[in-house]
Amino acid sequence: MKDDLRSPASCPVCRARFRGASQCSRCGADLIALMLLAAHAYVMRQAARQSLRQGDFQAALDSAQAAQRLHSTAKGSLLSVICSAVANPLSGQPQRPA
Numbered sequence: 001m002k003d004d005l006r007s008p009a010s011c012p013v014c015r016a017r018f019r020g021a022s023q024c025s026r027c028g029a030d031l032i033a034l035m036l037l038a039a040h041a042y043v044m045r046q047a048a049r050q051s052l053r054q055g056d057f058q059a060a061l062d063s064a065q066a067a068q069r070l071h072s073t074a075k076g077s078l079l080s081v082i083c084s085a086v087a088n089p090l091s092g093q094p095q096r097p098a
């Protein structure tokens with residue numbers, strides 16, 4: 001699964017579209033901290049994928065969820081769902097009558 005290393009989709013101050021610069025082109029806000037958060041989330045998603053490949057599903061889930069808390073993305077959400085499904089394979093199953 002490919003993951004984008006996109007920083008915030010928009011400036012949190014003025015909502016100008018993010019253009020990959022460390023400073024907002026419209027309002028001049030410093031976006032370095034947000035870029036670092038996005039980069040850290042990217043690394044954590046990579047770790048989640050590695051844990052999945054190694055069969056450590058709980059570690060994968062922990063990393064994927066931590067990444068989403070730092071910088072939520074649609075692909076990161078999908079990764080979290082996959083990790084949750086393999087870490088808790090019986091959750092969400094209907095209860096069988098005793």
Ligand SMILES: [Zn+2]
Binds near residue numbers: 012015016026028029
């Ligand atoms: Zn701005």
